[in-house]
Amino acid sequence: MTDQMRFIPAELQIRAGDTVKLVVRNAGKGLHELVIGTKAELDAHAALMVKFPDMAHSEPYMTHVKPGKSDQLIWTFNRVGEFEFACLLPGHYQAGMVGKIKVSAPSTPKP
Numbered sequence: 001m002t003d004q005m006r007f008i009p010a011e012l013q014i015r016a017g018d019t020v021k022l023v024v025r026n027a028g029k030g031l032h033e034l035v036i037g038t039k040a041e042l043d044a045h046a047a048l049m050v051k052f053p054d055m056a057h058s059e060p061y062m063t064h065v066k067p068g069k070s071d072q073l074i075w076t077f078n079r080v081g082e083f084e085f086a087c088l089l090p091g092h093y094q095a096g097m098v099g100k101i102k103v104s105a106p107s108t109p110k111p
């Protein structure tokens with residue numbers, strides 16, 4: 001995460017069924033967060049964050065990372081499709097702090 005309101009990399013390719021450990025490092029001087037969801041979910045959540053900037057939120061699909069710190073988030077991607085990860089702090093998402101997660105079909109079907 002950077003104070004230029006970007007995630008690097010901004011695109012992840014994942015196979016459905018995989019459990020992934022995302023190590024998130026905040027290289028900026030301000031707080032950032034990473035929230036996983038569909039575009040519709042993130043749009044709705046971002047609008048709420050603008051309305052209620054002090055809302056405290058904590059869920060297994062998100063992490064807040066202080067400047068210079070790292071955190072990790074472990075998530076199993078069990079659905080094929082396009083998802084996003086975003087920083088929903090007011091202004092950040094709107095400035096383009098969002099990335100794509102492409103979840104493709106598993107290479108070998110699970111028994």
Ligand SMILES: [Cu+2]
Binds near residue numbers: 032088
């Ligand atoms: Cu941010």
